[in-house]
Amino acid sequence: MSCLEISDRLWEHVEPLLEPFKRRRPGGSKPLEFRTVMNGILYVLKTGCQWDCLPACYGSKSAVHEHFQRWVAAGVFKEMFRWSAAEYEELEGFDLAWQSMDGSLVQAPVRQTRCQKDEGLGRNPTDRGRSGGKIHLQVDGKGMPFAVAQAGANVHDSRLVTVTVEAAVIEAPADAGQSPRHLCLDKGYGYERVEREVAGLGYTPHIRKIGEEKRSCDSEPTHPARRWVVERAFAWLKGFRAIRTRYTCRGANYLAFLQLACALILGRRIEAKTV
The missing domain is CATH 3.30.420.10 (Ribonuclease H-like superfamily/Ribonuclease H)
Incomplete structure (x- = not known):
């Protein structure tokens, strides 16, 4: 298993965003865990590999890519950015x-x-x-x-x-x-x-x-x-x-x-x- 994994702190806030994408009808093959899918997307982001080269531990490359497309259309990643910014603003500002x-x-x-x-x-x-x-x-x-x-x-x-x-x-x-x-x-x-x-x-x-040239060291102070x-x-x-x-x-x-x-x-x- 790759060491590239989404943190527990971020996943706690991402998981509710993915609730509407859960399968509602029974039957078929067992669906992939959404955290595993997100880790697969993170792997592609970090390594820059093709979707076809995604390691098997993340599941079917076509399934991971399909989830990625759906989450992009729903604005999930923008909300992740927004939440991280809000958390940082509260913690440090x-x-x-x-x-x-x-x-x-x-x-x-x-x-x-x-x-x-x-x-x-x-x-x-x-x-x-x-x-x-x-x-x-x-x-x-x-x-x-x-x-x-x-x-x-x-x-x-x-x-x-x-x-x-x-x-x-x-x-x-x-x-x-x-x-x-x-x-x-x-x-x-x-x-x-x-x-x-x-x-x-x-x-x-x-x-x-x-x-415009840079001011000399003996000129008036600047920011x-x-x-x-x-x-x-x-x-x-x-x-x-x-x-x-x-x-x-x-x-x-x-x-x-x-x-x-x-x-x-x-x-x-x-x-x-x-x-």
Whole structure:
């Protein structure tokens, strides 16, 4: 049996979400345990293997994949991300005063589909026009993810700000209007329209303009660098091989993998705090 298993803490909250999917009619072969199915999905996420290569200890690969498709359509993995974020907020709390956002390109050597834009695929301008995708992530001041979106590799980062903010699984605090919220972005967002967009979303934008040089050490003091936390979060995400290289054709399936990975990242921090 693989050591990749969903934690007891997370499973206690996931199990009620899967209750509607239990078989109601008797007969037929014995159904797979849902926890075993979830462990199989976690195995694919972590190793990046094909569904056909799923170890037999997780059951029939077609049954596991069928359950995965049904759970994606029902929004189970988004709810897992939402619950993990709520649990983390209660235990430690997100640092929303200083937030960061960025995008990261991923290779997507999948077969061509008729609606690449709808599935979050596009020609990668940095990879000779090959098929690729993009992960767009928003994190708090400590690098904990709470919003993730996906798009084609040919979609510019500056076009995904509002989409990502609206994908957040946590609600803004009640005193958000009184407490300033800062959003750190790199030079790729250095457009006046982005500054207006970020300000309209209730953030104070911090964007270094293209061509602007770093200030010298003897200049007036500035805020410490805060963008590195989002780069670290991307490193955490790409530790899951099914995310590092996208082999799924459907955008909904890849987004579900992203949401599950974010839930597991938050879950690791929760477990570390409760040990």
